[in-house]
Amino acid sequence: METQTAQPKIVPAPPGVEGPGYFATSFDKAIGNAKQYSIWPLPFATSCCGIEFMATMASNYDLARFGAERLSFSPRQADLLMVMGTIAKKMGPVLKQVYEQMAEPRWVIAVGACACSGGIFDTYSVLQGIDQIIPVDVYVPGCPPRPEQIIDGFMRIQDLVHNEPMRRRNSPEYKALLESYGIK
């Protein structure tokens, strides 16, 4: 009798045509499948949500399980900008510059009430949500959100990365979106 050993879970293959010695699928699906498990996040942590992110990265919650153990501290190699914390108006141009330095395709996740909407800081010095200066893909609510919520938000990003057509970034809609933020 064969002994039962724990097999590592392998990502299922995308739908396609399979036969002896070949497997055919579209580039979009194969590459999307690979990309979603190799996202390099850039943490932009300015306050308490950043502390929750540290817990998310550490061994208990372990974002590495999602293929994101390699944090990129240079925006030029990052795929995902994770904005965690209050962004003061004076920090706004800095955040925008970091976003502009990222190469396409790039995604943005706004973690916590402050990054989403300014949160409790309903005041003249605080940016009322980072979507006023850069486009945001996923919003994670909470003040601060628990690591589970951040992971859930990250998985929504994985869905986007997985399903996004490779030509989306060249589409006129996408260009118009960036245009509306004044980003080249």
Add this chain to the structure above:
Amino acid sequence: MSVTVDYNRVTERITEKFGTKVHSPEQPYGMLTIRTDRDSIIPLLQFLRDDDEMQFIFLTDICAVHFPDRAEKFEVVYHIHSFIHNLRVRLKVSLSGEPKIPTAVSVFKSANWMERETYDFYGVIFEGHPNLKRILNVDEMTIFPMRKEYPLEDNTRTDKDDKMFGRINVNREN
């Protein structure tokens, strides 16, 4: 140094030197507060700093207060500290008309940033300041946000519900 330097002695020394230019000494919360006018504040700071007996050599803070209902709408407050006697003194100047006052940079170098902050938030002009521009707020800001006529809230966000955020007078003209 035979005389003990305490608040009574400080008041005595200042009054002796400046006479009627300083007035209403009081001690709210146990801290000596003396009022003066915009022409005497710099000589007064200079005197307190250079006097061998008192040696108020440290400028703790400069800030302002806005009283929209008073005739003298702005008040500039100086906190100075004498390490050697462990004494702190508060100096207040009320400003009528244009909020203008001479800079204290010639006396205390550290006044530079404090005055920029006070200008940033209250729009008090420190005449003779080497670099009077905003220090904490964004350069594009057109208001002096700590003045009472400006609302605390940022009104660029239109989807914030008054019921949830307790905003009042949101549509008040800036």
